[in-house]
Amino acid sequence: MVHPCGEPEPLQGRSLQHMTDVRVNTVLSDAVLSAIRTVIGTPDGPVPLHEPVFGPEEEEYVVRCIRTTLVSSIGPYVEQFERLLAEYTGVRRAVAVVNGTAALHLALRLAGVQPGDEVLVPALTFVATANAVNYCGAIPHFVDSDMRTLGLDPLKLGDYLAEIAEVRDGGCFNRRTGRRIKAVVPVHTFGHPVDLDALLDLSARYRLELVEDAAESLGSLYKGRHTGSFGRLAALSFNGNKIVTTGGGGAILTNDDRLANQAKHLTTTAKVPHRWAYFHDSVGYNYRMPNLNAALGCAQLEKLPEFVERKRKLAMRYRDAFAPVAGVSFFTEPEFARANYWLNAILLEDRCADQRDRLLEVCHEQGIFVRPAWTLLHRLPMYNESPKMDLSVAERIERRLINLPSGVGLT
Amino acid sequence: MVHPCGEPEPLQGRSLQHMTDVRVNTVLSDAVLSAIRTVIGTPDGPVPLHEPVFGPEEEEYVVRCIRTTLVSSIGPYVEQFERLLAEYTGVRRAVAVVNGTAALHLALRLAGVQPGDEVLVPALTFVATANAVNYCGAIPHFVDSDMRTLGLDPLKLGDYLAEIAEVRDGGCFNRRTGRRIKAVVPVHTFGHPVDLDALLDLSARYRLELVEDAAESLGSLYKGRHTGSFGRLAALSFNGNKIVTTGGGGAILTNDDRLANQAKHLTTTAKVPHRWAYFHDSVGYNYRMPNLNAALGCAQLEKLPEFVERKRKLAMRYRDAFAPVAGVSFFTEPEFARANYWLNAILLEDRCADQRDRLLEVCHEQGIFVRPAWTLLHRLPMYNESPKMDLSVAERIERRLINLPSGVGLT
Numbered sequence: 001m002v003h004p005c006g007e008p009e010p011l012q013g014r015s016l017q018h019m020t021d022v023r024v025n026t027v028l029s030d031a032v033l034s035a036i037r038t039v040i041g042t043p044d045g046p047v048p049l050h051e052p053v054f055g056p057e058e059e060e061y062v063v064r065c066i067r068t069t070l071v072s073s074i075g076p077y078v079e080q081f082e083r084l085l086a087e088y089t090g091v092r093r094a095v096a097v098v099n100g101t102a103a104l105h106l107a108l109r110l111a112g113v114q115p116g117d118e119v120l121v122p123a124l125t126f127v128a129t130a131n132a133v134n135y136c137g138a139i140p141h142f143v144d145s146d147m148r149t150l151g152l153d154p155l156k157l158g159d160y161l162a163e164i165a166e167v168r169d170g171g172c173f174n175r176r177t178g179r180r181i182k183a184v185v186p187v188h189t190f191g192h193p194v195d196l197d198a199l200l201d202l203s204a205r206y207r208l209e210l211v212e213d214a215a216e217s218l219g220s221l222y223k224g225r226h227t228g229s230f231g232r233l234a235a236l237s238f239n240g241n242k243i244v245t246t247g248g249g250g251a252i253l254t255n256d257d258r259l260a261n262q263a264k265h266l267t268t269t270a271k272v273p274h275r276w277a278y279f280h281d282s283v284g285y286n287y288r289m290p291n292l293n294a295a296l297g298c299a300q301l302e303k304l305p306e307f308v309e310r311k312r313k314l315a316m317r318y319r320d321a322f323a324p325v326a327g328v329s330f331f332t333e334p335e336f337a338r339a340n341y342w343l344n345a346i347l348l349e350d351r352c353a354d355q356r357d358r359l360l361e362v363c364h365e366q367g368i369f370v371r372p373a374w375t376l377l378h379r380l381p382m383y384n385e386s387p388k389m390d391l392s393v394a395e396r397i398e399r400r401l402i403n404l405p406s407g408v409g410l411t
Numbered sequence: 412m413v414h415p416c417g418e419p420e421p422l423q424g425r426s427l428q429h430m431t432d433v434r435v436n437t438v439l440s441d442a443v444l445s446a447i448r449t450v451i452g453t454p455d456g457p458v459p460l461h462e463p464v465f466g467p468e469e470e471e472y473v474v475r476c477i478r479t480t481l482v483s484s485i486g487p488y489v490e491q492f493e494r495l496l497a498e499y500t501g502v503r504r505a506v507a508v509v510n511g512t513a514a515l516h517l518a519l520r521l522a523g524v525q526p527g528d529e530v531l532v533p534a535l536t537f538v539a540t541a542n543a544v545n546y547c548g549a550i551p552h553f554v555d556s557d558m559r560t561l562g563l564d565p566l567k568l569g570d571y572l573a574e575i576a577e578v579r580d581g582g583c584f585n586r587r588t589g590r591r592i593k594a595v596v597p598v599h600t601f602g603h604p605v606d607l608d609a610l611l612d613l614s615a616r617y618r619l620e621l622v623e624d625a626a627e628s629l630g631s632l633y634k635g636r637h638t639g640s641f642g643r644l645a646a647l648s649f650n651g652n653k654i655v656t657t658g659g660g661g662a663i664l665t666n667d668d669r670l671a672n673q674a675k676h677l678t679t680t681a682k683v684p685h686r687w688a689y690f691h692d693s694v695g696y697n698y699r700m701p702n703l704n705a706a707l708g709c710a711q712l713e714k715l716p717e718f719v720e721r722k723r724k725l726a727m728r729y730r731d732a733f734a735p736v737a738g739v740s741f742f743t744e745p746e747f748a749r750a751n752y753w754l755n756a757i758l759l760e761d762r763c764a765d766q767r768d769r770l771l772e773v774c775h776e777q778g779i780f781v782r783p784a785w786t787l788l789h790r791l792p793m794y795n796e797s798p799k800m801d802l803s804v805a806e807r808i809e810r811r812l813i814n815l816p817s818g819v820g821l822t
Contacts, residue, residue, distance in 0.1 A: 276782040286510045296703065
């Protein structure tokens with residue numbers, strides 16, 4: 001088999017590379033397209049990266065909700081949605097909010113993040129992770145990724161903290177900036193759990209609050225336990241591109257009743273309950289999920305176990321389809337994880353990395369809406385002054401990764 | 412007619428007052444209850460302060476939305492909702508967001524409010540007005556009310572600014588605190604427009620950005636023009652208790668295309684449009700209204716002109732019913748306004764003010780969910796250090812005001 005990206009060793013001269021470019025590119029893009037087609041077939045229209053699947057239940061619940069006129073922030077679907085979520089994730093309490101960003105913002109505030117603190121977040125994540133830190137007046141501090149999970153690397157972070165951090169006065173401080181490092185936020189990237197045991201150990205050692213960004217990992221387990229149940233708090237998202245959706249929505253998970261009550265209080269403008277008086281005891285937020293959106297969510301949650309199975313099957317079909325494709329590997333969960341495979345991902349071999357954009361181009365031309373990883377957050381203008389560790393693994397992933405269409409409807 | 416609160420002149424001694432208390436209270440509460448019953452009849456269940464009215468159109472649009480699977484932040488209903496809103500209000504652009512608080516937060520940011528600035532807001536308003544200022548890192552500076560409008564008093568504010576403010580370097584500065592006063596936020600309280608001409612004049616004189624909190628005044632006109640079209644930006648709300656609802660939702664209005672484009676950009680996480688790349692050029696927000704909620708809103712907006720008429724009729728019926736009730740006056744619009752009468756309000760005469768809570772109690776016992784005005788914001792713990800002017804009119808309104816059930820369905 002001709003390797004689609006040429007010789008395994010780096011090419012010695014530009015002329016040789018030029019000679020092989022056209023043929024090589026076509027071989028790789030043909031192979032990738034063909035593997036994707038093996039899985040998704042050739043649908044009539046374009047294939048989005050992710051698309052929700054609804055049935056008559058969603059319509060029924062939402063219409064029922066409208067008929068009660070309780071479409072806003074108070075209503076039985078919100079309570080039911082929270083109860084179903086808590087049951088499914090095995091977490092004591094779930095508090096439904098307007099979106100995943102709001103959930104993470106509030107989770108960080110409840111974890112005690114204060115203006116001027118630093119919060120450890122992966123560089124490889126959606127921008128909302130860092131924005132939520134910013135909304136607290138805190139500074140994201142970027143952490144490298146683990147090639148096994150695509151998420152934050154607890155071991156490499158441990159080495160880094162040993163170098164730059166010290167624990168004193170019951171907290172962790174960055175010796176270089178003088179600022180307190182209050183929390184660490186792992187992201188279960190594309191649904192793949194980070195190595196939580198190692199991270200729990202590290203956060204205990206450095207007195208860091210562990211707040212899980214589980215926006216992408218509803219349905220994903222780490223050693224049999226649901227992601228989002230390990231940290232002091234966690235954030236979920238039900239945006240339209242997630243495994244289940246409420247249109248827009250999110251939730252805060254916690255095993256701590258006091259924090260859950262505070263979360264409910266702060267998301268409802270910190271209003272002190274009273275029959276008629278409007279008294280608010282702190283700066284709160286208008287962050288509650290509307291009952292209308294929760295109605296959609298209740299119908300979706302009933303299907304979640306089935307959706308997880310279907311997404312895992314889709315992933316296994318991609319894995320098989322990409323097995324014979326040279327130069328590309330399909331990303332699979334490590335042994336400790338049972339992922340929801342929210343977004344399936346392939347990784348180009350390093351020597352094929354320069355063909356990522358061409359592959360994206362070719363797939364888009366065919367109406368297959370693949371995408372690359374997010375631009376690493378330390379490269380965004382508002383975060384390029386933020387502290388960071390060596391990010392070479394995240395950079396390597398970013399150069400090489402392509403997400404594949406992953407909607408439940410593709411199975 | 413016996414005045415329900417005793418003699419018009421202040422009572423001279425406690426003993427006389429005690430003698431008349433029981434009879435007096437009963438007379439007043441009976442009269443108020445009877446006036447309310449004249450208007451709303453005696454429905455079977457409790458009567459909420461406000462309740463949305465839906466028909467088959469709402470169900471149809473929402474179901475249609477679910478069938479497209481476009482329930483999240485992108486979709487044709489969002490665009491239609493924005494277009495309908497702009498048309499109805501006569502404003503160039505409307506940008507739909509998750510709620511009124513988010514709309515005001517972003518409007519203030521777009522108006523140039525920076526951390527450490529002061530923003531003039533009425534003390535008599537829902538807490539979200541001040542919270543939005545707080546989210547910008549700015550400080551609310553509380554302003555007194557105008558008895559004619561229940562909103563901010565531009566003339567009294569003018570006298571106050573003459574005393575404490577100076578214009579220099581193209582901006583307005585508080586001589587007492589040294590901070591810049593960047594903006595003024597009138598609230599069209601319970602749907603009643605403030606005196607916008609006087610306020611426009613004042614804001615021009617003091618180089619203040621005028622940002623209208625029109626959360627309560629969709630459908631209300633000032634001198635024939637829609638509230639929300641006078642300021643540089645305005646915020647609307649479509650919470651479940653508003654004249655039309657999207658479950659949860661809000662919008663930013665502006666005649667400035669550049670600001671509208673920025674609003675759209677910042678509410679969609681400041682993502683730079685690209686077929687696949689995730690690049691964000693500033694700290695943005697996840698503030699876009701989901702298409703599901705916009706679908707509900709589109710059906711509601713079609714009915715808005717009719718809802719305004721029905722609410723105005725309801726108000727006139729309350730006015731007539733309360734005309735013969737001594738000790739109480741029904742609040743009506745001044746000559747420059749055509750209000751949506753979002754929440755109808757009665758004002759007790761000063762000498763009856765001490766009976767406000769008893770009236771609230773009696774009505775609640777009867778399942779009629781009246782409410783008082785909001786606790787004035789300078790009395791809330793998080794804002795009691797904020798700068799403020801004399802607030803005697805707002806205090807007088809707060810002591811005396813009761814909102815009456817005002818849902819469109821009551822007509």
